[in-house]
Amino acid sequence: EMLALLGYDFLWADAEHSSATPDHIANMILAAERRGMPTIVRIGYGYQNIIGHVQKYLVAGAQGILLPQCESREDVERIVDAVKFPPLGQRGLAGERWNAWGLASTSDDSSTNQLSLSNCVEEANRNSIIGVLIENQKGIDALDEIMSVPELDMIFIAPTDLSANMGLHGQIRHPEVLKKIE
Numbered sequence: 266e267m268l269a270l271l272g273y274d275f276l277w278a279d280a281e282h283s284s285a286t287p288d289h290i291a292n293m294i295l296a297a298e299r300r301g302m303p304t305i306v307r308i309g310y311g312y313q314n315i316i317g318h319v320q321k322y323l324v325a326g327a328q329g330i331l332l333p334q335c336e337s338r339e340d341v342e343r344i345v346d347a348v349k350f351p352p353l354g355q356r357g358l359a360g361e362r363w364n365a366w367g368l369a370s371t372s373d374d375s376s377t378n379q380l381s382l383s384n385c386v387e388e389a390n391r392n393s394i395i396g397v398l399i400e401n402q403k404g405i406d407a408l409d410e411i412m413s414v415p416e417l418d419m420i421f422i423a424p425t426d427l428s429a430n431m432g433l434h435g436q437i438r439h440p441e442v443l444k445k446i447e
Contacts, residue, residue, distance in 0.1 A: 269300030276304040280322070281333050291325035298326055305329035305394055316355060319347040324361045329394025331421070336403040338410040341395075345416045348393050350386045353416060358382075363389060394418045400426035405445055422446045 268276060276297045278290045294304045306322040308330060319330050332344040346355040360367025364385040380388060396419035399405060412420065424437035424446060433439045
């Protein structure tokens with residue numbers, strides 16, 4: 266809540282480089298949401314079952330997901346499948362916080378300011394954020410194909426991991442690291 270009151274644009278909740286559990290992050294999402302600040306969750310690495318892994322944060326109210334260690338177009342497509350509803354992705358539809366627990370009617374209700382479930386889904390697809398982190402040379406090499414996925418909103422070049430991948434651990438301002446980032 267305090268970060269929102271201080272004027273930050275969004276909360277980056279880190280589920281990879283922290284001890285935060287999904288329950289901890291759900292509480293962060295609620296606090297940020299209370300003050301109108303969106304939350305983007307950086308999921309943990311090891312995302313073999315990416316849809317199930319991502320779903321717990323989206324159900325809690327996260328507006329976006331950041332995929333660490335993105336190395337290919339296929340990685341981006343997997344995160345799109347996890348975040349977006351059909352026809353853009355494969356995210357499952359159920360009664361959750363973001364859609365009034367599935368109690369939405371078949372048409373919009375202006376008296377309660379409640380969207381229909383169909384419009385909730387369209388709004389979620391339109392407004393959910395998909396970001397990836399490029400953390401190694403393989404990701405740098407695949408940057409053009411990664412950027413070709415139209416649903417991708419954000420790319421973050423992670424300087425600490427990139428420096429480690431280059432054998433320059435923690436030297437995020439090393440000229441070779443900066444050259445890769447540029």
